[in-house]
Amino acid sequence: MHTVAVLALDDVIPSDLAMPIDAFARTRLPGERSGYRVRVCAAEEEVDAGGAFALRAPYDLGAFADADTVIVPGVHDPSAPVREDVLDALREAAEAGTRIASVCVGTFVLAQAGLLKGLRATTHWYAADQLAAAYPDIDVDPDVLYVDNGQILTSAGAAAGMDLCLHMIRRDYGSAVAADAARASVMPLEREGGQAQFIVNQPPANPCGQALEPLLAWLDENAARELTLDDIAAHAGLSSRTLLRRFREQTGTTPLQWLHRARVRRAQHLLETTAHPVERIAAQVGFGSPTAFRDRFKRVAGVSPQAYRRAFGARV
Incomplete structure (x- = not known):
């Protein structure tokens, strides 16, 4: 034995x-x-x-x-x-x-x-x-x-x-x-x-001060829009190269990666609190296609949107 x-x-x-x-x-x-x-x-x-x-x-x-x-x-x-x-x-x-x-x-x-x-x-x-x-x-x-x-x-x-x-x-x-x-x-x-599906996906810490806070708040508020790196840089009043450098220094990631995570956080909330189809949620949070949404969601959360909803969704 x-x-x-x-x-x-x-x-x-x-x-x-x-x-x-x-x-x-x-x-x-x-x-x-x-x-x-x-x-x-x-x-x-x-x-x-x-x-x-x-x-x-x-x-x-x-x-x-x-x-x-x-x-x-x-x-x-x-x-x-x-x-x-x-x-x-x-x-x-x-x-x-x-x-x-x-x-x-x-x-x-x-x-x-x-x-x-x-x-x-x-x-x-x-x-x-x-x-x-x-x-x-x-x-x-x-x-x-x-x-x-x-x-x-x-x-x-x-x-x-x-x-x-x-x-x-x-x-x-x-x-x-x-x-x-x-x-x-x-x-x-x-x-x-x-x-990964159980981790509360808070935005990464900003170890170098508050310089990017207004931009980060703007990204969260506009996550559903189709934004490019040039769009984000223009809003920040910086060149794309300077934005990338400062963003990495202060958050450890890139503007587009931050944007993807902001979209996934919003999608998690919708999966938990609504009965909206996955296709509708993909559009609501700013992904161009349900396939791209599912791929990105699984990469960030570790499970598919449907599996996440089964685990955490409320009965609505």
């Missing part, structure tokens, strides 16, 4: 801890046999679960030695230093070939242990920039639900941990067992899209 050790760190996020325990414990093989032996382990006698409750894990870090998989849930402060004995235990498990996976900001624990150097990884989108800044040797992808590097796996926030668990169950026992585990958790075996 496959043994899963779930690590309970001090200040652990309760849902991050409970989710993999539940997902693997519920997995059943043909004949109603258990697919996994789940062991909760900790480095301390008593673990504080973010002030919600305290728990005593039945196993210590020695459980890593017998585990086929180690799961590392996130903690409320991902930048907090992790005990050296925990990091050493994770490194030893990795050297022994144990599969190691993180849930949400548990990615930071794997990063502290040095297990993600040179690898692609993900975490909750709100912490992705923090992870990339702290660990520049990690290829941080904030848009996906999980990343499988073979031995080392990482997942995004909250429910994405379940997506990762189902993925590992499918790797271990095949699609039929994974599908049954998904049904038990009332989850689809495969969710459409990634984290």
Whole structure:
């Protein structure tokens, strides 16, 4: 039987801890046999679960030695230093070939242990920039639900941990067992899209002052118009070349990319609050064709307009 050790760190996020325990414990093989032996382990006698409750894990870090998989849930402060004995235990498990996976900001624990150097990884989108800044040797992808590097796996926030668990169950026992585990958790075996659809697409920060603020406001107000780079430059009273340079300096992107994102933000609002057909929304927000709209929307949001509406649309 496959043994899963779930690590309970001090200040652990309760849902991050409970989710993999539940997902693997519920997995059943043909004949109603258990697919996994789940062991909760900790480095301390008593673990504080973010002030919600305290728990005593039945196993210590020695459980890593017998585990086929180690799961590392996130903690409320991902930048907090992790005990050296925990990091050493994770490194030893990795050297022994144990599969190691993180849930949400548990990615930071794997990063502290040095297990993600040179690898692609993900975490909750709100912490992705923090992870990339702290660990520049990690290829941080904030848009996906999980990343499988073979031995080392990482997942995004909250429910994405379940997506990762189902993925590992499918790797271990095949699609039929994974599908049954998904049904038990009332989850689809495969969710459409990634984290991008959940990110609030606010305009990029302006780190160099407020010089472009009037232009940015004008772009948002006129996003539905057919605007070219020359049109935008003329409104700003600048040459196209100067506008491009200043725009990149102050926003990190181009005027047309900003315009496309403004259109997608408006489209997201319409998809959430109206029953307008996608073709009508494409015209309302300034795209020349529904095809161009669908392509740009999926590039920005990670899913199609229809999938976004199914996920976030109100009944109107």
